[in-house]
Amino acid sequence: MAEAVLSIRELVVEIPTRHAVLRPVDRVSFDIAPGEILGVVGESGAGKSMTGNAVIGLLDRPAHIASGEILLNGTRIDNLTKDRLRRVRGKQIGMVFQDPLTSLNPLLPIGEQIAETILEHLPVSRAEAESRAVAALEEVGIPAAAARIGSYPHEFSGGMRQRVVIALALCAEPALVIADEPTTALDVSVQAQIIALLKQLCRERGTAVMLVTHDMGVIAEAVDRVAVMYAGRLAEIGAVRDVLTRPAHPYTTGLMASTPLASKGLKRLNQIPGAMPPLSRLPEGCAFHPRCPQAAERCRKEPGPTLAAGGGRAACWFAREPVA
Amino acid sequence: MLAFTIRRVFQSFVVLLVVGLVAFSMFRFVGDPIDNMLGQERTGADIERLRSNLGLDQPFPIQYLRFLEGAVQGNFGVSYRQGRPVADIIAERLPATLELAAVSAVLAIVFGLILGVFTAIRKDGWAANTIMTLSLVGVSLPTFLIGILLIYLFAVELNVLPSFGRGDVVDLGWWRTGFLTESGLKALILPSITLGLYQMTLIMRLVRSEMLEVLRQDYIRFARARGLREKSVLFRHALKNTLVPVITVTGLQLGSIIAFAIITETVFQWPGVGLLFINAIQFVDIPVMAAYLMLISVMFVGINLIVDMLYFVIDPRLRGDNTKATA
Amino acid sequence: MESQLSRAWQSDFMWSFRRSPTAVVSFFVVLVLVLGAVFAPLVAPHNPFDPSSLNLMNGFSKPMQPNAFTGDAFWLGTDDQGRDVFSTILYGMRISLFVGFCAVLFAMVLGVTLGLIAGYSGGTVGTVIMRIADVQLTFPAILVAMLIFGIAKGFTPVHLRDQMAIWVLIFAIGLSDWVQFARVVRGATLVERKKDYVQAASLNGRKAVGIMLRHILPNVLGPVLVIATISLALAIIAEATLSFLGVGAPPTQPSLGTLIRIGQGFLFSGEWWILFFPAVTLLVLALSVNLLGDWLRDVLNPRLR
Numbered sequence: 001m002a003e004a005v006l007s008i009r010e011l012v013v014e015i016p017t018r019h020a021v022l023r024p025v026d027r028v029s030f031d032i033a034p035g036e037i038l039g040v041v042g043e044s045g046a047g048k049s050m051t052g053n054a055v056i057g058l059l060d061r062p063a064h065i066a067s068g069e070i071l072l073n074g075t076r077i078d079n080l081t082k083d084r085l086r087r088v089r090g091k092q093i094g095m096v097f098q099d100p101l102t103s104l105n106p107l108l109p110i111g112e113q114i115a116e117t118i119l120e121h122l123p124v125s126r127a128e129a130e131s132r133a134v135a136a137l138e139e140v141g142i143p144a145a146a147a148r149i150g151s152y153p154h155e156f157s158g159g160m161r162q163r164v165v166i167a168l169a170l171c172a173e174p175a176l177v178i179a180d181e182p183t184t185a186l187d188v189s190v191q192a193q194i195i196a197l198l199k200q201l202c203r204e205r206g207t208a209v210m211l212v213t214h215d216m217g218v219i220a221e222a223v224d225r226v227a228v229m230y231a232g233r234l235a236e237i238g239a240v241r242d243v244l245t246r247p248a249h250p251y252t253t254g255l256m257a258s259t260p261l262a263s264k265g266l267k268r269l270n271q272i273p274g275a276m277p278p279l280s281r282l283p284e285g286c287a288f289h290p291r292c293p294q295a296a297e298r299c300r301k302e303p304g305p306t307l308a309a310g311g312g313r314a315a316c317w318f319a320r321e322p323v324a
Numbered sequence: 325m326l327a328f329t330i331r332r333v334f335q336s337f338v339v340l341l342v343v344g345l346v347a348f349s350m351f352r353f354v355g356d357p358i359d360n361m362l363g364q365e366r367t368g369a370d371i372e373r374l375r376s377n378l379g380l381d382q383p384f385p386i387q388y389l390r391f392l393e394g395a396v397q398g399n400f401g402v403s404y405r406q407g408r409p410v411a412d413i414i415a416e417r418l419p420a421t422l423e424l425a426a427v428s429a430v431l432a433i434v435f436g437l438i439l440g441v442f443t444a445i446r447k448d449g450w451a452a453n454t455i456m457t458l459s460l461v462g463v464s465l466p467t468f469l470i471g472i473l474l475i476y477l478f479a480v481e482l483n484v485l486p487s488f489g490r491g492d493v494v495d496l497g498w499w500r501t502g503f504l505t506e507s508g509l510k511a512l513i514l515p516s517i518t519l520g521l522y523q524m525t526l527i528m529r530l531v532r533s534e535m536l537e538v539l540r541q542d543y544i545r546f547a548r549a550r551g552l553r554e555k556s557v558l559f560r561h562a563l564k565n566t567l568v569p570v571i572t573v574t575g576l577q578l579g580s581i582i583a584f585a586i587i588t589e590t591v592f593q594w595p596g597v598g599l600l601f602i603n604a605i606q607f608v609d610i611p612v613m614a615a616y617l618m619l620i621s622v623m624f625v626g627i628n629l630i631v632d633m634l635y636f637v638i639d640p641r642l643r644g645d646n647t648k649a650t651a
Numbered sequence: 652m653e654s655q656l657s658r659a660w661q662s663d664f665m666w667s668f669r670r671s672p673t674a675v676v677s678f679f680v681v682l683v684l685v686l687g688a689v690f691a692p693l694v695a696p697h698n699p700f701d702p703s704s705l706n707l708m709n710g711f712s713k714p715m716q717p718n719a720f721t722g723d724a725f726w727l728g729t730d731d732q733g734r735d736v737f738s739t740i741l742y743g744m745r746i747s748l749f750v751g752f753c754a755v756l757f758a759m760v761l762g763v764t765l766g767l768i769a770g771y772s773g774g775t776v777g778t779v780i781m782r783i784a785d786v787q788l789t790f791p792a793i794l795v796a797m798l799i800f801g802i803a804k805g806f807t808p809v810h811l812r813d814q815m816a817i818w819v820l821i822f823a824i825g826l827s828d829w830v831q832f833a834r835v836v837r838g839a840t841l842v843e844r845k846k847d848y849v850q851a852a853s854l855n856g857r858k859a860v861g862i863m864l865r866h867i868l869p870n871v872l873g874p875v876l877v878i879a880t881i882s883l884a885l886a887i888i889a890e891a892t893l894s895f896l897g898v899g900a901p902p903t904q905p906s907l908g909t910l911i912r913i914g915q916g917f918l919f920s921g922e923w924w925i926l927f928f929p930a931v932t933l934l935v936l937a938l939s940v941n942l943l944g945d946w947l948r949d950v951l952n953p954r955l956r
Contacts, residue, residue, distance in 0.1 A: 097546055468911070583794040
């Protein structure tokens with residue numbers, strides 16, 4: 001494997017509250033290779049978005065990185081000064097947010113928003129930035145891009161706006177794009193188009209993607225590898241085919257069983273009993289044990305094994321392919 | 325846009341007609357105009373002549389129309405107290421009020437904006453907290469007490485600024501300005517601070533809360549995620565969005581400045597229309613009251629209209645034809 | 652059942668009251684000021700409006716210092732006519748509070764009634780009432796009050812003007828302040844009107860209005876109380892402003908505003924106390940009522956505003 005674009009090592013994000021220190025991200029490690037698309041799945045509150053926000057350095061106070069390292073192309077970026085980190089954002093890491101309706105500034109023309117991003121990161125003239133903005137819009141499939149450069153966000157439909165957002169994320173040619181639930185807020189009919197577009201553009205440029213989603217359909221469709229998160233920890237990580245067909249962690253098994261996938265045909269859907277506990281009331285031992293059909297004495301006392309990057313697949317004492 | 329403009333202009337006219345009716349009713353029914361205009365020594369013939377001169381023998385709607393006709397031409401009759409045409413008295417005093425109001429408005433808007441943005445960006449800093457606490461006191465302080473306090477400090481104790489009047493003025497045609505002399509400018513300082521302080525506090529608190537709201541929005545987060553400079557995020561992206569709601573309230577505040585000028589002008593014996601109005605109330609000088617009411621209504625309605633139009637300039641969502649998809 | 656509920660509400664209410672130092676302090680400040688004003692004839696050392704108790708020689712006594720001529724000492728000094736400033740403040744506060752309370756009461760009755768009518772009858776009547784409210788809201792309340800005061804004064808016969816001034820003042824301030832009440836009550840009425848029991852009652856041919864009153868009034872009690880408290884602070888300031896401008900309480904019945912107007916004349920000659928103490932009293936009174944209103948708003952209806 002070539003050197004990873006993004007390496008996360010033992011990342012811990014903490015939120016101090018009045019009563020306790022919460023850990024929405026707890027010792028998470030993984031790599032993303034150049035051009036690779038990594039899907040990150042989990043229920044809401046599992047720490048997926050928080051991980052993405054930690055990578056681009058946009059954690060909302062009082063959340064902060066408590067320990068661990070984040071490396072971009074081999075360079076640490078978690079300890080950069082504010083201004084250095086700002087130069088990384090947009091330039092080296094592009095970001096796509098969930099809701100295209102609220103991601104764009106309603107008072108600036110879209111062409112202007114793209115041009116200002118290009119001017120911020122690339123050494124080009126104003127005219128050059130504007131012509132690149134048109135090109136970027138064409139690439140994401142905005143019809144008559146040159147004519148719509150002066151249009152405002154409200155003049156586009158939701159799907160078109162998400163295309164604009166993707167153009168914005170890619171316009172400074174970053175090595176990595178973090179897409180945080182990019183289709184959740186869209187109509188079902190355009191979701192597939194947007195995912196296909198994101199996949200195609202990144203493949204063409206060799207851009208790596210961290211695709212945060214809770215939609216297993218999107219995972220099956222678009223990603224190379226999957227990371228499954230539960231209660232702030234990495235539960236399982238592996239090639240998409242392996243994880244979907246032979247899940248190693250009981251949580252992943254449950255997640256698969258509760259997701260309708262066309263490839264699996266019509267089967268009864270099973271629900272995982274119970275709900276993910278809030279961070280303030282995590283059980284002792286493995287966080288999943290109260291809901292786990294295989295829970296044993298050990299699981300109630302000891303937290304599951306921590307996954308190292310490039311290591312084994314599942315953070316479970318009884319994983320089918322346990323930690324090497 | 326055009327349809328909207330026409331509708332707003334039409335609404336403004338309706339409001340002005342209603343206010344005109346109130347003003348006319350005051351004129352017609354409060355006290356007896358004849359009594360007010362003629363002294364004790366009068367004859368039946370005098371009364372009849374004046375009655376027909378004033379059109380008081382005509383039916384009510386005709387009288388109202390004639391009143392409106394006069395009002396549009398700036399003719400509001402003769403002051404009961406001064407015996408001069410009301411229009412002349414107002415024209416002579418209006419520049420003083422407008423200059424005072426303009427300086428106060430500029431002070432209020434400039435400092436309100438700066439302090440509002442500052443307290444929003446430095447939300448938890450000690451300076452921002454101090455400013456916010458002071459502003460609470462500022463909101464509870466009646467305007468006239470602020471004026472008296474300033475007079476006491478700067479005119480009585482320090483004796484550096486005048487406590488009343490406009491200082492030396494210069495005539496520019498019919499406009500009498502205090503901007504061109506040193507004493508005129510000095511005389512402006514205390515009254516304009518008094519008048520502007522309260523509005524400044526309101527604008528500041530509004531800008532702060534709107535800015536904090538905007539800073540929580542996704543597009544600000546996205547602007548940061550795009551790696552834009554903090555300066556650009558705050559002033560290009562956040563501030564502009566903050567201004568949309570701020571403009572309405574600020575517009576209305578400008579209207580209040582003209583109304584609150586009454587208080588400031590009384591405290592500082594500033595020879596403007598506000599002081600004129602207070603004296604008119606004291607002496608029940610109905611024509612002056614009616615004219616002042618009409619004048620201030622025109623200003624209010626005009627300001628409201630301009631504020632609505634400004635929305636179109638600043639917010640593209642309202643601009644253009646509303647036929648394009650907004651989904 | 653009903654009384655148990657109200658007791659629970661009250662204990663909750665008292666609990667949050669005890670937990671807010673601002674509320675407790677403001678409440679006691681207001682209480683002391685109101686009691687001082689109500690019992691002014693008993694509390695005040697002098698009756699400032701009884702000429703026989705005045706001694707011109709006592710004029711311009713400094714606070715806490717014996718007068719140079721008579722040796723009498725006054726807590727807060729005396730004015731030019733030898734009137735005890737402490738006593739004039741107590742009597743002045745009486746006028747200020749009386750005008751404030753009456754104006755708010757008037758505004759409340761007017762606003763609640765018009766709000767009910769606007770909400771219940773809907774249609775043209777409702778629209779007209781709310782349009783008037785909108786137009787009136789465009790103008791600052793103090794300007795509206797001045798205007799109404801001026802017009803009402805015009806209607807008052809000249810020889811009655813000073814006697815009637817207080818009532819004219821109440822009328823003007825009250826009339827400038829009914830809109831908030833009307834808006835809240837109209838909103839609640841609109842919600843209530845759609846409910847089944849009102850529909851059922853009117854189908855039965857009974858008077859829906861009576862039933863609605865019984866249901867709506869308890870619902871709007873909280874917001875109305877909050878608005879009333881904040882309005883009281885505004886009314887006190889409005890009264891003081893009008894009187895200060897010389898278009899309010901007459902010199903024969905001076906309110907705090909009138910006293911400040913009088914005191915301003917002595918600012919340059921160094922008799923600061925004639926101005927200072929009434930001004931501080933007004934400030935403390937308005938601020939306490941304001942803080943109390945803010946606290947009430949947080950407790951009774953966090954969503955209001």
